[in-house]
Amino acid sequence: MSARLPRLGDVTGKSTNLFYRIVFLRNFAAHADHVFDELPxxxxxxxxxxxxxxxxxxxxxxxxxxxxxxxxxxxxxxxxxxxxxxxxxxxxxxxxxxxxxxxxxxxxxxxxxxxxxxxxxxxxxxxxxxxxxxxxxxxxxxKDVVSWNALLSGFLRNGKGKEALGVFAAMYRERVEISEFTLCSVVKTCASLKILQQGKQVHAMVVVTGRDLVVLGTAMIGFYSSVGLMSEAMKVYMILNVHTDEVMLNSLISGCIRNRNYKEAFLLMSRQRPSARVLTSSLAGCSDNSDLWIGKQIHCVALRNGFVSDSKLCNGLLDMYGKCGQIVQARTLFSAMPCKSVVSWTSMIDAYAVNGDGVKALEIFREMCEEGSGVLPNSVTFLVVLSACAHAGLVEEGKECFGMMKEKYRLVPGTEHYVCFIDILSKAGDTEEIWRLVERMMEKSDQNIPCAIWVAVLSACSLNMDVTRGEYVARRLMEETGPVNSSTYVLVSNFYAAIGKWDMVEEMRGKLKEKGFVKAAGHSSVIV
DNA sequence: ATAGGGTTAG
The missing domain is CATH 1.25.40.10 (Tetratricopeptide repeat domain)
Structure with a gap:
């Protein structure tokens, strides 16, 4: 590049070279390629x-x-x-x-x-x-700070928040001089773990070091949004008033939507022409909150700004309509999409699944598996399909899909898939098969099975009145998670209620009170 | 030449 650049200046003034310059500025990459071809x-x-x-x-x-x-x-x-x-x-x-x-x-x-x-x-x-x-x-x-940071953000990327914090602690022990990249990843880790105290401490470190406040400020806004402290998020935004940029504003807007501060969200949106990106993340907030009305308003904003062909935004709309029970609207959008990605297909399957139509969900799934669809189902797709089968009691279909996942698509089922599959077998009354599955898992993992699996097995035992196995699982669960997890007591108590052991039910309730766990009030997720 | 902030499915 550097060898070729001066020649641009040699020939300024001629119209052809003016054109050349514009091309150079507009399409740097293409030009770089062209110049490169001329190198001797x-x-x-x-x-x-x-x-x-x-x-x-x-x-x-x-x-x-x-x-x-x-x-x-x-x-x-x-x-x-x-x-x-x-x-x-x-x-x-x-x-x-x-x-x-x-x-x-x-x-x-x-x-x-x-x-x-x-x-x-x-x-x-x-x-x-x-x-x-x-x-x-x-x-x-x-090992320098960059390699440490790569490890830290690797854990963060893969949802291992606790491990990421462990890396941060190790950096501190090893006296690695941390950089703004480190702080950024740690803030995001605190956000994903929703740990307020540690997040505030990192905020203090950010303020003290005072470096790259725009990027770190954006991460801080994301953190406060994820722990529900919009007033703090707003404060960060206000303090950095003159230095804000579009990314930062987008972070604040999607935080407002997620936390249902709609007035502020739309006010902030009116400050600049909203991007497809911020509308997409806002739609995800509507999906989580089942806020159809706000979702429709965002759909309107998207239409007015001509974003209807943005594929990620369409996926967001599809998911939002599906989660809000508007299955016809979701299907219409899906059918109109020219390029359906694995996310589009999975959202459509899930839309039918959560609306109770397991048969339709499977129909879409089979269509997806055909050659012409151009996409392959992934582990999320299978999770959605399996949960559709569990929900609708489609036992044979569920077994078939679980087999397909492993054999045809070579995907390794995760804990969540096993939980769904156990649920399916439970609906079929097949506790024998569930037990064989558990034994195989214990063999493979040296007796260490995730608690989520035991929880699913215990529910199966409750449903099918399998007293012997249920009591074994109940004991194991109490040993492993009882002291730290109140929901275990509730679960185990429900099991004893199902098999009619009322003395044990009382014992569980007593333990729950002893630990000072209070039952959270129930609430409806339907917006009236 | 390596690491960081706001988008879609669980």
């Missing part, structure tokens, strides 16, 4: 910078395409080649490609140095392969 020598370092240029301009396929050519042409590639390629792999979620690139790095001796390894940590965590991420991290000889 394609030396490795310029090829490497081309790889990252593609990545930066949002073209990971370009990075991989060039990398393949380079790989064919020359066996000598440097670590500067691999880092952008790893970034492209992570973006495209091709775990196999990523592993192959890693293997090639080892073969060429390029899997050394903190920067290369940090790129690997990042890639594996984006695939969800946390174990590999940790292995690479442990092999880093000179």
């Amino acid at each position: 020598q394609r030396d490795l370092s310029s090829l490497n910078s081309q790889l990252s240029s593609y990545l930066r301009s949002g073209n990971p396929n370009g990075t991989l395409g060039l990398f393949h050519k380079m790989h064919r042409a020359s066996p000598d590639l440097s670590s500067h080649t691999f880092t952008p390629v790893l970034g492209a792999c992570a973006l495209l979620s091709y775990p196999e490609t990523g592993r192959q690139v890693h293997a090639l790095m080892i073969k060429q001796g390029a899997e050394t140095g903190t920067i290369s390894k940090t790129a690997l940590i990042n890639m594996y965590s984006k695939y969800g392969y946390l174990a590999d991420s940790v292995t690479v991290f442990e092999s880093v000889e000179d």
Whole structure:
């Protein structure tokens, strides 16, 4: 690039070159590519910078395409080649490609140095392969703040909030000098765990260090929104008054919607032309709150701004109508979508499922599985389908789907899938099969089964009056979670009630009182 | 060349 740039100045004044300049400014990536083609020598370092240029301009396929050519042409590639390629792999979620690139790095001796390894940590965590991420991290000889941050945000990305905080604690112990990136991830972790005290402490650290207040302020707004403290979120926004930007405003708006501060949300929206992005996140808030009326208003705003072809926004609308019981509206939107992604299909299946139409849900699912649909069901899809089957008592179909998930689609069922499947078997009265499943799981996991599984098994025992197994599970659950989880007492108490052991019911109620647990008041989620 | 803030399905 730098070798070519001066020539632009040489020829200013002519109309052709004015055009050239405009193209240059407007489409930097395309121009960079063009200039690159004119280079007499394609030396490795310029090829490497081309790889990252593609990545930066949002073209990971370009990075991989060039990398393949380079790989064919020359066996000598440097670590500067691999880092952008790893970034492209992570973006495209091709775990196999990523592993192959890693293997090639080892073969060429390029899997050394903190920067290369940090790129690997990042890639594996984006695939969800946390174990590999940790292995690479442990092999880093000179761990710097960036590699620590990559590990921290990896845990955060994969929903392991507690582990992420553990990494932060380790950084403190190891006296790593933390950066604003660290603080940012920690704030987000506090938000995901909804831990108010720790979040406030980090807020104090942010104020003390005083760095990058726009980005960290946005994260703080997200944190206060997630713990329901909109007044604090607003305060952060007000304090940074002059330095706010669109991202920050969007964070505040979606926080307002999530917390039902609609007046403020729409007032803030009127400050600037709302983006499709903020409307999409606002719709998610409406879905969570079942607020059809607000959802419709946002739909109107989207129509007025011409966002109806935004696929993510359409998915948000589809989900909102489905969650608010407007199945006809949801179906109409779904049918009109030209590009249906796995999210669209899953939302549509879920819309039927939550509205009690298991048969229709399965019909959509089968259509999705056909060749022509262009998408593959993933683990979320199967969770939705299994819960549809459990809900509607579709036992045979549920068994078939669970089998398909493992055999045809090679997906590994998670705890949530097993919970649904146990529920299905329970509806069929098949506690024998449930028990065989539990025994197999115990064998595989060295007796450690997640509590959620025991909870599902106990419910099955209650429903089917399986006294012996139920009492075993009840005891196990009490040992493992009783002291810290009030809902365990309620669950176990319900089991004893179901089998008619009233003395045990009383004992559970007594224990509940002893611990000072108070039953939360019930409330309806329907907006009148 | 590696890490960070606001979007969609559980």
